[in-house]
Amino acid sequence: MRPTIRQLLFGLSLLTLAWGPPSSAQSPPEGLTPAERGYWYILNKAYVPADFDQDTFDNAWRVWPEALRLQAEQATPEERRRMAFHRYGLTPRPGETSDLPLQYVVTASGGWSMNCFTCHGGELNGQVLPGLPNTRLALQTITEETRQVKPLLKKQLLASDIAKLIFPMGSTVGTTNAVMFGVALENYRDADLNVVARFTPPQLTHHDMDAPPWWHFRKKKQLYADGFVEKSHRALIPFMLVRSNGPEKVRAAESDFQDIAAFLESLTPPLYPYAIDRKLAARGEVVFNAHCAQCHGTYGDNPEYNPPNVPIAEIGTDPVRWKALSRNHRQNYAQSWLANYGQQNTIVEPAGYLAPPLDGIWASAPYLHNGSVPTLWHMLHPDQRPRIWKRTGNAYNPEQVGFLVETPETPPDDLAPAELRNYFRTSQFGKSAAGHRYPEALTAEEKIALLEYLKTL
Numbered sequence: 001m002r003p004t005i006r007q008l009l010f011g012l013s014l015l016t017l018a019w020g021p022p023s024s025a026q027s028p029p030e031g032l033t034p035a036e037r038g039y040w041y042i043l044n045k046a047y048v049p050a051d052f053d054q055d056t057f058d059n060a061w062r063v064w065p066e067a068l069r070l071q072a073e074q075a076t077p078e079e080r081r082r083m084a085f086h087r088y089g090l091t092p093r094p095g096e097t098s099d100l101p102l103q104y105v106v107t108a109s110g111g112w113s114m115n116c117f118t119c120h121g122g123e124l125n126g127q128v129l130p131g132l133p134n135t136r137l138a139l140q141t142i143t144e145e146t147r148q149v150k151p152l153l154k155k156q157l158l159a160s161d162i163a164k165l166i167f168p169m170g171s172t173v174g175t176t177n178a179v180m181f182g183v184a185l186e187n188y189r190d191a192d193l194n195v196v197a198r199f200t201p202p203q204l205t206h207h208d209m210d211a212p213p214w215w216h217f218r219k220k221k222q223l224y225a226d227g228f229v230e231k232s233h234r235a236l237i238p239f240m241l242v243r244s245n246g247p248e249k250v251r252a253a254e255s256d257f258q259d260i261a262a263f264l265e266s267l268t269p270p271l272y273p274y275a276i277d278r279k280l281a282a283r284g285e286v287v288f289n290a291h292c293a294q295c296h297g298t299y300g301d302n303p304e305y306n307p308p309n310v311p312i313a314e315i316g317t318d319p320v321r322w323k324a325l326s327r328n329h330r331q332n333y334a335q336s337w338l339a340n341y342g343q344q345n346t347i348v349e350p351a352g353y354l355a356p357p358l359d360g361i362w363a364s365a366p367y368l369h370n371g372s373v374p375t376l377w378h379m380l381h382p383d384q385r386p387r388i389w390k391r392t393g394n395a396y397n398p399e400q401v402g403f404l405v406e407t408p409e410t411p412p413d414d415l416a417p418a419e420l421r422n423y424f425r426t427s428q429f430g431k432s433a434a435g436h437r438y439p440e441a442l443t444a445e446e447k448i449a450l451l452e453y454l455k456t457l
Contacts, residue, residue, distance in 0.1 A: 038263030039130065041256045042116050043093065043105065047240045050111025051160060052146040056153060057112060060084060063148040065416055089136030089173065091121065094128040102128060103137070116236075116260070119176060119211040124270070124363055125396055131214035131267045133364060135174040135371075135403075136394075141418040143169050168206050171428065173421050175208035175371050178239070179224075179321070183329055185241040191336045193247035205324035207430030210371030212356065213364045217264040219297075219305045219357045222347070225321050225369040227309055227354030228330055230344040233261035238338060247337075269360020272455045274398045284453025287446045291438065295355035299457050307355040315352055316435030318370055322352060362455050365402035372426050372433035375402030376454055380439040380447045387433075390423045401451060 028040040061072035061080055064087070072080045081099060085091065090101040100106050103118040118139070122132035147161045167184070170176040187202035188195055209225070223229045236257050240250055289298065297305030312319050327348055333339055334346035353369060367373040377400035378385045386407040395404040411423040426433040439447060 034259045034262035035266035036263075038256075038259035038261065041260055042130075042263070043100075043102070045256065046105040046107055046111070046113035047115075047245070047253060047256075048113055048242050049158075049160070049244060050107065050113045051143070051158070052112055052150070053155075054106065054110035054112065056146050056150055056155060057084065059153055060142070060145045060149050062152055063145050065419075088138050088142040089134055091123045091128045094130065102130065103134065119178060120214050123394070125273065126394075127270075129270060129363075131264070132270075133174075133211040133213055135210075135366065135391075137170070137176065138173045138418070138421065139176050140169040140171065140421065141173075144418070170208050171421060172208055172371070172424050172431070174366070175210050177206050177208055178211075179209055179324065180204050180206050182238045183325065186238055186329070186333065186336075186338075188243070189241055189336070191332075191341065193241070193250055193337050195243055195246065202329065203326045205320065207320045207324055207370070209321060209369060210366060213269065213360060214264050215267040215269045215360055216357050217261075217267070219359070222345070222354060225353050226325070226347075226350040227307075228325070228347040228350050229333070230339070230346060232340075232344060233257040234338050234340070236260060236264075251337075269457075270363050272362050274455075276455050277452050280449050280452040281456050282453075284446075284449035284451070285456075287442065287450045288453050291441065292358075292450075296358050299359070305357050307357075309347070309350050309354050310352045312352040316437060317353065317368055318372070318430055318432040318434065320430035321369055322350070358454065358457050361457055362401050366424075367402070368433065368436065370431055372424065372431055373402075374405045374424075375400035376451055377401060378433075379436065380442070380451060382434075382437045382440065385426070385433040387427065388423055388425050401455060 026044075028037045028044070032040065058077070058081070061069060061084065063069075064072060068083070068087075072083055075083065078099075085101065090103050092098075093100055093102045101112075102121045103115065105113045105115050107113065117130055117134070119134055119137060120132070121128070121130045122134040122136065123129070124132060143164050147157065147164070150157055150161070167181070168177050183202050183204060188198060190196050212225075217223075217231070220231050223231050223235050229235045233254070234257070237250060237253070240253065285300075295308055295310065297303060297307065312322055330346060330348045334344075334348060335342055339346050361376065365375060367376065367379050373379050373385055374389050374391075375397055386405070388409070388411065389403075389405040389407050390411075392404045392406055396402075397404040408423075411420055411425070415423075425431065439450075442450065
């Protein structure tokens with residue numbers, strides 16, 4: 001049943017309602033570089049209120065499906081924690097011996113607040129990589145199950161728990177509705193970031209997006225799939241705009257986000273860990289420069305990246321993200337403090353999607369802005385992209401370069417919603433795997449060579 005306008009307004013107002021400020025963190029250690037401070041801030045400073053506490057997370061297993069719940073009941077607390085990390089797409093923090101998650105700030109009072117790594121910190125081949133898209137994130141599931149267990153623990157629901165009954169967080173594991181979350185928050189701010197009372201809800205077209213790899217940040221001049229925002233540290237701040245953070249608090253955090261931007265600038269893509277046929281890759285480079293470089297740039301000793309914004313009619317990929325942001329929203333962003341009151345280059349009417357850089361593309365599956373294509377091989381063979389796919393464990397597929405997947409005709413019957421989210425269904429709204437058919441101009445041999453070259457970037 002679709003929510004009424006009254007319900008939607010109520011939910012949006014609760015989404016940004018203050019329920020108390022997050023616990024303040026201590027300052028970072030002395031002697032860190034700006035990039036090191038930025039990493040420290042993401043891990044240790046809560047910029048938004050906590051969604052739940054440690055006790056709630058540790059007891060979420062009590063509302064799991066029966067078979068998994070029975071397994072958790074017999075497990076040790078440490079084993080249950082590992083099970084919870086796996087179920088929700090969380091990872092340990094690399095280089096730390098603590099059991100703290102990379103994806104959440106855990107405050108001294110035990111509150112768990114989402115941080116940037118919720119979407120931008122993932123695991124590949126057993127290695128946790130800050131800046132890698134979190135393709136295992138089950139944000140809708142952790143939201144639902146921590147909300148469900150709170151009454152069992154006699155804990156009061158937060159305003160955010162109620163709001164998220166209406167506001168979807170993500171319908172497929174590894175993707176989120178984060179773009180619309182930002183739109184909702186910005187709707188209730190004026191140009192100076194003061195909270196304003198608006199009775200007209202923002203235009204919300206709920207859809208899921210695949211997080212881009214953060215090591216692309218250093219190459220980009222414009223951000224987001226449509227490139228409408230000029231790159232700056234302020235462009236990283238909108239998700240901080242919950243109502244409990246007034247304009248003074250946001251401005252006070254600006255230096256933190258300058259350091260966070262420095263951390264993003266410092267990131268480089270991981271190297272392909274498997275064997276590469278260098279002769280074949282050299283032939284693939286010729287193919288790439290002839291057919292792909294015009295949009296995605298050149299690589300090697302003298303790299304260049306000046307991407308076009310490719311019109312929707314030409315690229316042919318799912319248009320939902322492009323249509324989802326209204327001209328009014330983009331214009332309000334352009335005139336606000338976030339874009340330095342019109343001094344930055346905000347593209348109010350982008351033609352389509354921005355061609356991304358391809359550094360580390362081997363590591364950043366799935367592909368397209370909505371995460372609908374599981375491997376680079378499928379990108380090069382548009383007619384063979386699966387309608388439905390599901391990852392096979394955490395296994396990597398070096399032959400097709402991307403996820404190892406199964407491709408059933410339909411998901412199994414009677415799956416619980418949390419389990420159904422493991423299946424990417426390209427027939428769903430905003431999840432089409434169509435478009436980007438440029439590889440059709442290549443021969444079979446050229447595609448093989450190109451795939452080998454892409455491993456080297």
